[in-house]
Amino acid sequence: MPPALAAALLLLAALAGIWWFQKGDLGEYRRFKALGDGHSRRMRFRLWLARAALAFLVPVPAGLALLGRIDALVVMPGEFVGLAGAMPPIFDGDAMRPMLIGGAVGGLVAGAVLARMRKRRPLGDVSALLPRDRRELKYTAALSVMAGVSEEAFFRLYLxxxxxxxxxxxxxxxxxxxxxxxxxxRYQGWTGIIATTALGAVMTGLYLMTGSLWVAMLVHGLVDLNGLVVTPLLGGTLGKSPPR
Structure with missing residues (x-):
């Protein structure tokens, strides 16, 4: 099969995956917000994890393998090099990687401390996603890691x-x-759309400037962990159900 045709078919499949993932998400999120028992909430978290894996995680290595481009997971594709070259590199060589990781972790801790001090509300309508007890923490942590890995691989590389x-x-x-x-x-409302689009722009720039997908995955995952795990845990909101 010609590479252009294969890419076109895989693109159609990727777009279909996005449509399937968010089909009916507004109504589904409203129903999730109305759930009162922890078992139903944990079941919904598990369902979202499975859907994210099927829509955004599995297609990436499978599609890249079909294209003969599996190396793109570790080496920036040549198609991106021109655009990446127009952006300032933020580190050269392995020596700067510990600094970048340290900065990301430091930002995670600082964000949690500020949340503790200011009791700030998250951007967008995500209050229902916050864990209500410690049993839900492992699911919000898993969602954070899944989002960091799958969404960066899909939206910053594959698509x-x-x-x-x-x-x-x-x-x-x-x-x-x-x-x-x-x-x-969009289920987060306009504020959430704007905030996540801005985050996506930052992650795009980070990927292009570092040439490393794992860096974008790490930062994205830490941002989500800050909002869905660390802040509720240290901010005193764990165990307090948000108003409906």
Missing amino acids: PLLIALVTGQVWIGFAASLVLFGAMH
Whole structure:
């Protein structure tokens, strides 16, 4: 099969996966907000984890393998190099990686401390996702890690690459992926859409400037862990059900 045709078919499958993942998400999230018992909430968390894996995690290595581009998981695709070269690198070599990791972890801790001091509310309508007890913490932690890994692999690498292969324009791939990433969070309301789109833009820049997908995965995961695990745990909100 010609590579262009394979990329087009995989792109259609990827878009279908996004549609399937967020189909009916507004009504589903409203029903989730109304759930009162912990068992039903934990079942919903497990369902979201499975759907995220099927929609965003599994297709990436499978699709890249079909394209003969599995190395893109560790080496930035050549299609991205021109755009990445237009951006300032934020580290050169392995010596700066511990500093980057330390900065990310430090930001996680600082964010949690500020949340403890200011009792700040999260951006967007995500209060229902906050864990209500310690049994839910493992699910919100798993969701945070899943989002960091699967969404970065899908929206920062796989989808932009497919669009670039089909259109011949890398910037269209990243722009379209960013729009779809923000739209996927429409259940959070306009504030959440804007916030997640901004986060996606930061992650895109981070990936292009570092040339390393794992860095974007790490930072994204830490951001979500801060909001869904560390802040509720240290901010004094654990065990307090949000108003409906």
